[in-house]
Amino acid sequence: MSDDEIVRPNGKVYRSRKGLRWVEWAEEDYPPHGFIVFGTHDEDAARKLVANAPLDCDCKMADAAARAGWIRDGYRWGEREWIEDALHGAAAVILTFECLG
Ligand SMILES: [Zn+2]
Numbered sequence: 001m002s003d004d005e006i007v008r009p010n011g012k013v014y015r016s017r018k019g020l021r022w023v024e025w026a027e028e029d030y031p032p033h034g035f036i037v038f039g040t041h042d043e044d045a046a047r048k049l050v051a052n053a054p055l056d057c058d059c060k061m062a063d064a065a066a067r068a069g070w071i072r073d074g075y076r077w078g079e080r081e082w083i084e085d086a087l088h089g090a091a092a093v094i095l096t097f098e099c100l101g
Helices: 043-049
Strands: 005-007 013-015 021-026 033-038 065-076 079-084 090-097
Touching (some): 033 043, 043 065, 043 090
Antiparallel strands (some): 005 013, 021 033, 065 079, 065 090
């Protein structure tokens, strides 16, 4: 297994075809917000990738909580949403800020 291979919970090997990429996310009615870095479960690589991304608040990159997950684009109750899906999602590191403004 090479470094860029990540194994899904079901044992299948995931390979990123698009390399690392990131999106910003936010909840409409709640303070947390952050970034999803696709294509890796490497927390340090994810933090590096978004280190210079602009923030509209006083959150500091170093304060982001990071966790590995499997995320895909989808819909819930008709709303576009990022959905946890270990079977079909892309490997991702989710960075979350508990935003205070
Ligand atoms: Zn913030």
